[in-house]
Amino acid sequence: MIQSMTGYGKVTIAYKEKKINVEIKSLNSKALDLSTRIAPLYREKEMEIRQMLAAALERGKVDFCIWIDKDATLDATPINGALMENYYRQIKDIAARTGIPEPQEWFGMLLRMPDVMAKTEQEVLDDEEWMAARGAIGNAIEQLQDFRRQEGAALQCKFTEKIDNIAALLSEIEPYEKMRVEKIRSRIVDGLNKIREVEYDKNRLEQELIYYIEKLDISEEKQRLANHLKYFRETMEEGHGQGKKLGFIAQEMGREINTTGSKSNLAEMQNIVVKMKDELEQIKEQVLNAL
Template sequence: MVRSMTGFGRGVTTTDDYQLTVEVRSVNHRFLEIQTKFPKEWLEIELLAKKLLSQFVIRGKLDVVVNLKINEQSVSNVQINWPLIDAYKNAKEQLENVLPLKEKWSMQEIFSIENAIIYEKKEISIEELKSAMEHALTEAANNLVQMREREGQQLASVLLQYKNDLEEQIHLIRKFSPNAVSKYREKLINRMKEIVDSNLIDERILAEVAIYADRVDISEELDRLESHFQQLTETLNEDTSIGRKLDFLMQECLREINTIGSKNQSSDASFAVVQAKTILEKMREQIQNIE
């Protein structure tokens, strides 16, 4: 199945104490490159995430972002930040020595002091985090793969249409290329009539035309192109990473087209060669995004 290298996947693990969200974005890349944005103390979990993703994706540049949200209900203890409260009290007393402030402290005033109250939350073990990460990341990876497969099917349809367009141009090249030999023969006859005895024309023309026909013969290149087109269709149905193979096929097709262009002497076929190159370039651009 054809897979694009562009996609997005999201996975969530929710418990009574926290919600772990993982998002994975991918773009095209020659190899598999995984970049993570995890807390530095999550090194073990980061290694687990990269290993798990490599089981789902073969090529592409992946950015992995994780967000851990602790539920307020999971608070296990509340502590007063006495050093901060004492510092605030001393500052207020110093201010009262200068200004006539006699208002008493209110609970609202105390609670409004930033970090005056310390909420101790339940600690999540590394093993629990690893399990939560595996669940969320698996969900995200599956969603990512599904999106890449949907995009891949669209790419396959585009490539098959381009292949049909390319085959039409190759048909025109095959149709018009023999005209070059006929035109060369006619031109040669007219030229030789001017300078050679007519009794010798036929024999010399046959030899010259035979040499020319061999030099401009593109039948082998056309046959190899037909073979490449067949391989392209078969490759699009393979259930593996096919991007590199398709890119190689495009290089081979372009090489054959360039050889045809250098041999071709027909103006009609030349136009078809230019069109074929244009189509091949569009195909190569699409293939750059296939896994």
């Protein structure tokens, strides 16, 4: 079954005092175009994350983001009390020795001193948290793949409808094709009959008519187009990852329809060819989204 390259997945899990958020979005692209935004704590795992995404998503323009939400009460920058007391004692000692007046607003001044409000501890990623984050990434990927499968099913219904329409239009050409041959023959003979002073060999005329009509024959184009329609249907059932192949088949279908149009010197047939081109153009637009 077809899968679309369009997809979305988002997962949020709770881990101790924090929430781990993972969001993945994908759109159509000729190859895998992956961009990531990774929280600093998980940067060391970027290559592993990229490998997970590449293996699961195969193709598309993919935006990946993982970030952490923490409880504001737990994430507040701690005050370094010991350092603050040390600054206080030093300033009082200097004031006593030099006679410089002590500050009126001690607390505000001490909080502005270097490193009093600085975080000194560095968070380290442990195996337990990484397994939780990795599980969230896997769930987000699965959500995106489910989205792709749903979109792919809708695409397949659309393709089937358009292929059926082209097949129906192809069958409409046959009556006009037979009519066309008789019209060509009658037009040429009538034209020659109007030129009374010209004598012509009827056998030679018949040979030339056969040659001319053979050049306008579209039997091979019709057969090849029917084969392409069948191949397109079969390819849709092969599984995902057939988007490029479907695009190539659509191009071949276009060649046969164009040749049929160039050989159709009957207005009714040309009108049918225009309708076929319209149906095919809609297939070409949507096949760009197929994985």
